[in-house]
Amino acid sequence: MQSCLTSNLDPRVHTQETSAQFSPPHTFRDYSSRNLHAELRATEAVYRELDSIESKTRTEQLLGCRTRAFFSVNKETRLVRIATNNCRLRWCPICSGALSKFRSSSIKDWLSHQHQTKFATFTLKHSAAGLDHQLKWIYYYFRQLRKTKFFRRICRGGIWFFQVKRSSKDGCWHPHLHCLLNAQFIDHDRLSELWKKITKGSYIVDIRAIRDENDVSDYVARYSSRPAFLSDFTHSDRIEIVSALHGKRLCGKWGTARYCQLTNKIKVDLSAWSNVGSWRSVVNDLGKNRIADLIYLAWQENTPLPANLDISVIDKLPFELNPTDLPDLVEYYQNRSP
Numbered sequence: 419m420q421s422c423l424t425s426n427l428d429p430r431v432h433t434q435e436t437s438a439q440f441s442p443p444h445t446f447r448d449y450s451s452r453n454l455h456a457e458l459r460a461t462e463a464v465y466r467e468l469d470s471i472e473s474k475t476r477t478e479q480l481l482g483c484r485t486r487a488f489f490s491v492n493k494e495t496r497l498v499r500i501a502t503n504n505c506r507l508r509w510c511p512i513c514s515g516a517l518s519k520f521r522s523s524s525i526k527d528w529l530s531h532q533h534q535t536k537f538a539t540f541t542l543k544h545s546a547a548g549l550d551h552q553l554k555w556i557y558y559y560f561r562q563l564r565k566t567k568f569f570r571r572i573c574r575g576g577i578w579f580f581q582v583k584r585s586s587k588d589g590c591w592h593p594h595l596h597c598l599l600n601a602q603f604i605d606h607d608r609l610s611e612l613w614k615k616i617t618k619g620s621y622i623v624d625i626r627a628i629r630d631e632n633d634v635s636d637y638v639a640r641y642s643s644r645p646a647f648l649s650d651f652t653h654s655d656r657i658e659i660v661s662a663l664h665g666k667r668l669c670g671k672w673g674t675a676r677y678c679q680l681t682n683k684i685k686v687d688l689s690a691w692s693n694v695g696s697w698r699s700v701v702n703d704l705g706k707n708r709i710a711d712l713i714y715l716a717w718q719e720n721t722p723l724p725a726n727l728d729i730s731v732i733d734k735l736p737f738e739l740n741p742t743d744l745p746d747l748v749e750y751y752q753n754r755s756p
Contacts, residue, residue, distance in 0.1 A: 442704075442714075446487030446502055446697040450512045457511040460648040464509065464656045479505040483512055487697040489713050493690055496722035498713060501691070508668075509660060514643040520682045522639035525577060525598070528678040529631045532600045537634055539624040540613060541594040549582065549591045550662040556580075557666070559617045560595055564672065568612060573601040575673020577680075579642035582659055584651070598628070598638060600674045642669035642680070 443449045451458055458480075465476040483505035490501045506513055529535055540563075542556055560578065563569055576599040583592045604625050614621035628634050645668055648656045671678055694700075694713055703710035716723045 442701050444698055444701055445485070446500065447484040447512075449697075450484045450502075454511045454515070456649040457647060460651075460653075460656060461509050461511060463653060464648060464660050465507070467653075467657060468660065476505075476507055480507055480510055483507075483510055488693045489695050489697065489700055489717060490691040491694050491713075491723055493692060496716075496725060497720065498694075498717035498723060499691070500697070500717065501693070508663075509644070509648065511644070517643040517682065518636075518639040520639075521642055521680055522635045524679045525638055526631055526635040528577070528675055529598065529628065529635060532674065534600065534602050535628045536599040536601050536604060537626050537628050538597045538599055538604075539594055540597070541592070541620060541622045542617060543620045543622075544585060544588055544590045544592065546590055548662070549593065549658050552591055552593050553580070553662055553666065555617075556593055556595055559613075559620075562616050563613065566612060566616075568608065572604055573599050573673070575600045575671070575675040577638065577642075577669065577671045577675045577678060579638060579669035580645045581641045582646040582663075584655065596638065596641070598634065598675070644668075 443452070462477060462480055465480055469475065469477050482503065484502050487500050487502040490499050491497070492499070504513055504516075508514070540556070540560065542552060542559075545552060564573075576597050578595055578597045581594055581596060583594075584590070585592045606623065606625050609625065610621050610623045613623050645663065646659050648659065651659065669680060671680065695710070700710045700713050704714060705711070712723060715721075
């Protein structure tokens with residue numbers, strides 16, 4: 419067995435490091451939700467209150483997200499991924515974080531193929547109107563802007579998304595629309611006047627050239643899947659945000675950006691994968707079982723397991739991957755770093 423081990427998976431090097439350096443949590447949910455505890459608590463409180471009113475089970479779904487997880491090996495490539503259950507709720511910080519990573523990669527790829535790109539922000543003048551009212555109108559105004567001859571002439575396509583804040587000066591809601599634009603030179607004053615005319619008074623528009631595609635794609639992806647961090651607001655504000663955005667699109671694309679994938683549509687052939695151990699069984703054996711060390715490190719480092727390594731001994735499961743119970747091999751679009 420030792421003869422088939424590659425150098426970067428040599429157990430003499432990694433066994434001690436695995437237990438001492440990485441020390442991963444005992445559950446995949448804890449691993450996935452690290453640094454998200456405040457946001458999870460805020461989201462749970464919102465769903466719990468809304469569920470009591472609307473007789474839904476979103477709280478239960480949220481609490482069950484990523485609670486079942488298995489290391490899975492591709493039978494051909496021998497690469498290791500995690501198969502897990504996802505709640506896919508809009509405000510779940512774990513699911514939205516995974517979606518953000520996927521979108522960041524897609525947006526970065528789109529930006530790299532454009533010759534002229536701009537980052538634009540459109541705002542509304544401060545108003546005491548409710549968030550639902552302001553969102554309704556900023557959606558409408560932006561659609562009207564894109565219909566104008568001026569905008570269609572200078573902009574060939576783009577991606578838009580929302581960010582929601584409260585003003586620190588007057589406490590009013592401050593929703594604003596960000597756009598990545600595939601556009602030539604934009605006359606700021608003319609665009610500002612056009613926006614003022616369409617909105618009947620709102621003239622603040624910010625335009626800047628994109629200097630760092632990595633930074634801007636990460637920023638856009640983060641807010642395109644989650645337009646506000648609920649833990650930054652009071653409980654009543656959280657309820658208003660979630661209610662106001664219910665059923666509304668959080669981002670969109672047009673023109674040359676229509677081919678940019680904002681939704682993960684990867685179809686996984688589960689027959690091509692084999693379970694090699696539950697998260698708990700592999701993690702609990704780190705530092706004690708060489709095979710567990712190799713499985714974990716192959717997943718972490720995105721390197722294939724040796725072809726003739728007997729992995730069946732790590733965790734004999736009574737079932738196979740279930741397409742209904744485990745809909746995604748999430749590590750296709752989720753960061754593997756601890």
